[in-house]
Amino acid sequence: MQSAPKKKTVSNMACTELRLAGTEPESIVDGRGIRYTVFVQGCPHNCSGCQNPQTHDFSGGYTASIDSLLAEMKENPLLRGVTFSGGEPFAQANALADLAERLKRETTLDLTVYSGWTYEELLKCTKPGVHRLLDLTDYLVDGPYIETQRDLTLHFRGSRNQRVIDMNATRREGHIVLDDLDEETE
C-alpha cells in the first residue's frame, strides 16, 4: 500500500466492527482528490519491501465501528472519496462491504480499494463479502507490491505490476478497463 497509517482512537458503537491500523482523514496519495483513508489491520501477503509491516499482524491494531467511521467521513465536505487500504482490505471483506453499502447509500463519496490480490484472484474467491465489496468498488488498485518493479512516478501505487482498475467501466464493458491516470488527477 502507499501511505502510512496514523493510529487513532475511534470510539466504538453497537454495530459491525473493523480491525484497523489507523486512518488518514485527508489523504491525497490514496486515489483521486482528497480522501478519507481507512488502513485495515492484517495482511497475509508479506510483500518484500512493504512500507507498512506494522499492519500485517491480524491481532494488532484496534477496533472501530462502522458508525463512528461513517460519522467522521460525513463531517468533511472537502472529501471526494474514501479509500480502503492496509493491510489487506479483502481479508475483512464482509465488514468493509457493510461500510461500503452505507457509504453508497448515505453519501456521494466514491470508493477506492487496494488489494494485494489481483482482480482475477478476487473474482475466484468465495470468501463472504469479497464479491459484495468488489461490486461496490469504484476503483480497485490490485496486485502485490513487487520491489523489483518499484516506480516512484506511478500515481497511487508503488510497483508497475499494480493496476488502477475503473470498476464501473469494467462492469459496463465486461472486460478490465484501467483508469487513465495520465489525465487530471483531481
Ligand code: SF4
Ligand atoms: S499487500 Fe503487500 S504492500 Fe500491501 S500491506 Fe500487505 S504486504 Fe504490505
